[in-house]
Amino acid sequence: MSPHQDNIMIGIDDVRTAAARLDGHITATPLLALPALEELCGAPVLCKAENLQKTGSFKLRGALNHVLSLSRDERAGGIIAASSGNHAQAIAWAARLVGTYAVVVVPADAPQAKVHAAQALGAEVVHYARGGEDRDAIVAALARERGLAVVPSANSEQVIAGGGTVAAEILAETDQVSTLVVPVGGGGLAAGCAVAAKALSPNMRVVGVEPEHGADTVLSLRQGRRVSIPIPATIADGLTHATPAPLPFAINQALLDQVVTVGDAEIVEAMAAAFAHLKVVVEPSGACALAAVMCGRIEIFSGTIGVVLSGGNIAWTTFRSLVGRAETAGGDRGVPGLHAGSVQRAASTP
Amino acid sequence: MSPHQDNIMIGIDDVRTAAARLDGHITATPLLALPALEELCGAPVLCKAENLQKTGSFKLRGALNHVLSLSRDERAGGIIAASSGNHAQAIAWAARLVGTYAVVVVPADAPQAKVHAAQALGAEVVHYARGGEDRDAIVAALARERGLAVVPSANSEQVIAGGGTVAAEILAETDQVSTLVVPVGGGGLAAGCAVAAKALSPNMRVVGVEPEHGADTVLSLRQGRRVSIPIPATIADGLTHATPAPLPFAINQALLDQVVTVGDAEIVEAMAAAFAHLKVVVEPSGACALAAVMCGRIEIFSGTIGVVLSGGNIAWTTFRSLVGRAETAGGDRGVPGLHAGSVQRAASTP
Secondary structure, eight states: OTTTTOOOOOOOHHHHHHHHHHHTTOOOOOOOOOOOGGGHHTTTTOOOGGGGGGGGHHHHHHHHHHHTTHHHHHHTOOOEOOOSSSHHHHHHHHHHHHHOEEEEETTTSEEEEHHHHHHTTTTTTEOOOOTTTTTHHHHHHHHHHTTTOOSOOOOOHHHHHHHHHHHHHHHHOOOOEEEEEEEEEHHHHHHHHHHHHHHHTTTTTEEEEEEGGHHHHHHHHHHHOOOOOOOOOOOOOGOOOOOOOOOHHHHHHHHHHHHHHOOOOOHHHHHHHHHIIOOOOOOOHHHHHHHHHHHTOOOOOEEEEEEEOBBBBOOHHHHHHHHTTTTTHGGGGTTTTTTTHHHHHHHOOO | OOTTGGGOOOOOHHHHHHHHTTTTTTTOOOEEEEEEGGHHHOOOOEEGGGGGGGGGGTHHHHHHHHHHHHHHHHHHHHHEEEOOOOHHHHHHHHHHHTOOOOOEEEEEEHHHHHHHHHTTTTTTTEEEOOTTSOHHHHHHHHHHTOOOOOOSSSSSHHHHHOOOHHHHHHHHOOOOOEEEEEEESSSSHHHHHHHHHHHHOOOEEEEEEEGGOOOHHHHHHHSOOOOOOOOSSSSSSGGSSOOOHHHHHHHHHHOOOOEEEEEEHHOOOHHHHHHIIIBBOHHHHHHHHHHHTTTTTTOSSSSSSEEEEEEEOOOOHHHHHHHTTTTTHHHGGTTSSSSSHHHHHHOOOO
16 A cells, blocks of 8 residues: 555545536536557557547546535535636536536636637636636635635546546446556546546556656656646646646545656647547547557557547647648548558457 | 338337347447537437447448348358448448458549548459449349359348437437438438337437539429439548439438538538537448538527448548638637637537
8 A cells, every 4th residue: 555545534434425526517428439540559549539529628527526515505615716617618618507606717828718618608808917826726716706616627636526427437337447547637536536547446556648748747647646746738738737736636646557758749630530430529638548558658458448548628720730740640541540551450340 | 101111121120139249349339419509400419429439330230230130151151242331341340350351342433541441451452443344233243153142231121220220329328319321322321220210219210411513302202202422522431322222222211311412612511520529430321411410500499419420431632622621610719610700609518
């Protein structure tokens, strides 16, 4: 047992409570098979398609679990959150569902499509300059002034437990997954999934994935404490955290078997493969786990690899310009994302 | 009751038998909510994502049901089918599953990505010139020469019953759908869905959709008999049938409430909307039903509209060149497929 294990504040019961609260409000997203990757990876791959979740990402699970656990008075006063985009949409959706008001504090360089989607759902948007202003201070000040309840994007037991329902759903559907691969931003999804996976299937390995230019968790794990990195420059806009959130970090330190990194080009290859073989749209942050599997960054033992595709919120024009580059991989076969050889190898299934 | 009702050869029991045969071999595809369309259409919209089905289209259901109902001897001799691409992939997959050999007869102008995918699954591909040669004659001759069992793409009770499992799954998940909208090519999917829907929910309307330059079923229904049209010129490559298949036509004549048409530009708008709002890749044929709903071609009474997204097999380069055109609709909002107004109106949900 890890020396950090006693730092863990939440358990499988919190994940079960979250699942019960969320029931009927979220999509039970499908687990999609990716046979084209099987020989390439040496193991079958199943992708949990949280990009098909309401609001386009897993974030709704945590945000809604947090909001539904607020008191009637707390909810009535409105809610506020800081977000690079996906948590903002989730907050906006949650506010609408419980009939309250949402304010989202987003960096000025957040993807417009994400910000517009939160606005379309009725949220009030407050911009701040990333690097210049302290977003948590802005959120705290606004919350105090206007009597809003803060919904953290990762640093909340309810948000972490909500994220854990992703792993719980996978385990309810199949007992074949021996390694679960999850993107790491603030760390809430990885922490929640690790709590659920280790409780329900103690031998399951849980591996986190960060963009290589945004590896604050890798660095923090190495140093044994939360450290800060410069603002990450990566196409994975949902994973641009300068430092891990404290609560998830304590859990990830205790429970994750490994955290690996992937480069932007590898992320784009994974987006192209998801398009070609799974017929789904995955945003860069959402494609990190798949990228790690595709480029051999994950050590494979036996059994099936479970991959969380965490989000799909990307504007068509952005997707087109990113994946446009990847097409040379597929060439005139019209199958991007995997080289001709691996398409051939796909012939090994079913 | 329609005067044609006594022509129907299959019933709900055949669909139930198909569902039992297919269980464990196919993906129970998700029903995705499309709240962004709700106010635009005057009703909630749920999309059955058969583009996420194994082999990338609903075709696996019918093909596999047909193959699994062959005798051991029939299977052992190998199977053959004519297809514009999706049925070919389904046949190749089915052959592999039961451990036999597949030959697919495809038009020379079929999308390369579809043909390559069938080859990657181990199928032998025979090309023919559309318009010049009679594909059914080629299939019959090869079947005779080589002792292969023919698996029709639509004109088979087992194929129709397999297609009907799409509607049966929708009805098992929700009782809210009052109008089901289904693309019509050979007519097998529409026929199977109509059989299942009318048996399980007698008041449900079932509406077919054809590309306007490929409206052989509309014309045939109008004339009361199967008529032939010139080879359709449409981006919906899976729906380029010159005449309806006889068995499904008899059922569709008796059971469909209406068949409407959509233009290529409307299909592209639907593909863009599915990308932006559902995070899924839909091929032109697969987007016809959604296109009909989006452009107001379907009369709405009350309840929810069910839409079958029938396939997602399209090369990235083709998708990019088609949807590239649609981006002006979303403009700098980065949200293609729906005009700014409808994005705003999406704010009405949840």
